[in-house]
Amino acid sequence: MGLECNSNRHRKVYVKDIKQAMKGHVKDGYTFNPERKISKEDQYYNPAPTANDKVHVLVCVVDASAVSQMSPKAIETLQDIREEASDLNIPQMAILTKIDLICPEIKNDVKNVYRSKILKKKMEEFSAAVGYPMNSIFPVKNYHEEINFNNDIDSLILSAVRDLINLGQSEC
Template structure:
């Protein structure tokens, strides 16, 4: 009989994490966000979330609000299926900080998701997002795939302030569908990335559903930066989107839980702190 050599399957996890998270220090991570203040009084950081339909934009917003308000919140409407987009209007979410009339100096903006369509529809979507980033779109605007917002629209802002403009663009992607993303959707996201670059707006990405994409993470979320499979997905999306690996942050959104979890919070806070730091650098450059 001949000799047969079988190449062993690679391990699902690395022995050492390739990115560090302070899992046991949720309170200090939360305090660093609570202590955030823009240099200019009255200014806030505007974070725009966009991405494919069903990627988890609204769920991420709910998760961030839950972590910062330290109670489970569901302000942004979500669906249990990803066949259609819940968000039809441009919506701003403020986050309470202690008393009902006090808020964090950052806002999260949700918008309709990217989906397959005609080239004309895709161009209209990109044009609307460009106007969003420039601050020309008011809260409550309903997206229309057939036509971009006009200057005569009641939701068109003719004189945007620095607080109306977007300071960080965040692409939200379902980690389990990175390899399944259509060319049409990716093309729209690349066009929006180019528009953001023209405006000097920093661009990062959030990968959701990491527990569904990787069994070792579902078993223990602390395996997030040990998972070889997740690392490969992040690298693949980095190549496809042009977003550097150090600007891509995996998270687990709250979905079926009724109580907060310290490890889930730590991962969300880690991503949020990075987004705030990146956005603050942009604000400081604009103000100098």
């Protein structure tokens, strides 16, 4: 489920549920409900989370083409979630997807990912809006038309996954 911000009240409740999930208090199978936050009486509430129940890394996944259209409420929600994660000492990273759709250079050759001024600008825009440092934002190209695997696409995805694992292990 993505972030959907219908009102300030709903947004705050959603952030509180995310915080509970980061602390390990939300069991698998829970459906986030913007109408009400999880309660201690809920069957999906975990009163005694173990280390395995807690979030080790917060990953924000955003469509690169949607960065410029993010609503102020969505940006504020992402900032609030980041702040909660920081308060819990949870490392964070962002993944910018569908980068080939915003830049013809990358669409022609994914190896141009770090040469693209368009992508760099989009990453800087996201960084400024939400607060992720540039070195914590990983651009990836989605598989959507390809029939076979592509090493260049895989290398971007695997680089992000490697850093995700490293962040998670540094917290153990």
